[in-house]
Amino acid sequence: MKGSRYNILVKNRDRNTICYNTLLDSFCILSNPDAELLKTDVEKLAEKSPKMYEALCEAGYIVEDDCDELALAAQEYDEAINDPSTFYLTLLPSLDCNLRCWYCFEKHVVGSHLTPAVSDSIFAFVKEKLADENIKQLQVELFGGEPLLYFETELYPLLKKIKDAAVEAEKYVSFFFVTNAVCINEGNIPLFEELNASFQISIDGSKERHDKVKYIPESGEGTFDSMLKTVKALTERLDSVYINLRINYDDETLPKMPELIEQLGDIDRNKIGVHLERVWQTGGSPFDNEELQAIIHQWMANGFKVSYMNMGRRSFSCKASAKNQAVISWNGAVYKCSGRDFTDSHQEGQLMQDGTIKWDDEKLKKRLDIVTWDNPMCRECKFLPLCWGPCCQKQLETPGDFERYCQKRNMEMGIAEFVKYKFNNAYINPANYIERI
Template identity: 25%
Template sequence: MKESRYNIFFHMGKNILAYNARTNALAEISQEDYKVIQSIFKDPDSNSTNKLYQDLLYGGFLVEDNFDELAMIRHNMYASRFSTNTLKLTIAPTADCNFRCPYCYERDVLKDKQMTDDVENKIIQMIESNLKSIATLGVTWYGGEPLLERKRIESMSEKIIKLCNDYKVDYFAGIITNGYLLDPDTLLMLAKYNVRTIQITLDGVAKTHDQRRYLKNKGKTFDKIMKNLMDISMLYEEEREKLPNISIRINVDKNNKEDASELLNFITNSPISRFVAPYIAGVYDHKDIDNEYTLTTGEYNELRDRFIEECIDKGYRIDYNTFYPRYITSNCVCDRINSGVIDPEGNIYKCWEEMGEESVCVGQVGGNPISNLPKRYFDYMLFDPTLDEKCSQCIILPVCMGGGCPLRRSRDKVRNCDEQISEIKSSIIKSYKLMNQ
């Protein structure tokens, strides 16, 4: 037997937390047990009758001499990345938006373009051709602003659900919307068509939000979104279990980082607090290399932690999994073979941040396969951190796998290893505290 290469031990008060990044096992141990464990690692065979020895085996802290943990991680990565059991699609029925948010990464590619019946039919045909070989289909409605094309969502959803029922395939959906058109009737429509999650963005209370998320004509939007949420609050009082979960995303940068708390107070003191889950996300702008207005990783992490503490203090239920490291096999749609982002014209991309960037288009629904796929596609699909000189030696490899977002890693060459390791340890501690509240 030998010690796992992914063991992490660090102090937690008078005791020590033991964590294994490959198995995601976590335990609190005493200083005395830690000393025993170190002796077991030095000479496992002579300590095999010790109860701690069995616990170490169970948690993956101790492994067989001939077990190649790195090879197992590589195997699981490729098994997930190239699995065809699930099909995940992001579908944008329009490239237009009723908002013109200045920090939006789509601001330069938004256009008055809606999906045609021909493109819809080709998408439905593509989905049907896959249903014979998959168990699950997931769709995210996206844009632009997808609710500008509500009828298209209804039409496609009805056809997709019928096909999934015919082929006995599980189906679920979500939608990312600015919330301006989310009235009670629209909410019920989304629920009818198995939309389980809704993400709405508010960037602060009215004054701040309206300066950042305004209509095409510069008109205000906060009051309308809040009216919609207030109008649907009664529906959640009556039949919450049948309705989608709603998250409120607060995009933060240096200009509004102090406004998240004010918005949280506003939400907490309103009826919508009973059915929405607020969270913050850092504004990303690959052009802001020097973080002139975007937050550094450290600044964001500090702000996020403070915001979550405020949520806990105000009675929001924060699950320990909010922080707990996730064993990563594939990051997102970018590095999964059976996933894609489809724009209103039927063009297929690997990342929704790439919509409209013709140089990285990987195909078109109903068209012939592209024989000359863009370099970034292979950057996504073939990047192997287990072969990277630095990553392959890292103790947090299984829960990092090269540093997160494949787009940022490929395009921006972002990899902050020291920050990643520090954040993983911090996340484990925060998770442990939540487990024991």
């Protein structure tokens, strides 16, 4: 027997050791001597602590000598990107936006919106997917531009039709809106309820900062107060809503974060997840960013689940690598990647009137042939089950330059601090909090 290659051992001061296994996405706590033996000599661990040894074998922290865990991971990746049971559909109902955040990478198309003809073709596309007996669920993400600009008049009628068709076909459908929340109001909240919607809503730090970035261009009016009111209203009025609060931070916003935690007050923690994302143009911060680590712990100590980097347990790097996936824009242009501007050079297909997609086969093949983790750096990495390597888009743009996009390299904390954060996040209970190093 041998220790799993995906064990990461981190000392919790002199008390004990946390073992995080990234493949299992689970933790155990060991005495320091047992942890040392798990690393160096599992046979001796079997003699000295037989019960612990047995439990570790049963859970997968210790595996058979001939167990090839990398091959198991490879199989998981392969099955996930070829999974016939799920279709990932991203819709871009408009590439216009009601705000003009300085860091936005997109080229806005003023006045763009779904025409009845494109809307009909999208519905025909969905109907065909729902008729496919292999497909059991349809995950619809609404992105843009701002996807809610023409919500009541154009988007909601299409989504309601999709939902009704899915119910009729006895298939699962979900709707996830990536929005600045400006268009959500008391009047249309019931429409989101009908769709069982979940959301990603962006915040740029405290009110002062947010209002400087997210303001209505015509009036200069900041959107922080209305955004906060909307987030609270959604959690109060929608029973099963989930809102991912994406907090775009830079070095100036971090000190103001406690204000935001306070402003969220007693909001239902079960309906909110907090995701911290550095504004990418402000990179280059220290590897050991004490302030960021303190803020993450402050969020968790206040009962919020926090995600940091793109390092949650999953089975592929990005859904753009999946076979059953498409991004369809307001004008019928089709893409795979939603992280680049939606211009001709990035287009990979066209939605036809009858609801089929005419793919650019060469472009599509080039992307889908990339196995994102299959390079010397990622093969050896303990984080592989959380990351799966630089995404296919990055590898298309800079082939072979894996290191530049390595998440470990861009993380603003060390491995020990990261494991402690993951542990606290998994077992959030302010009373049982493991201290920071």
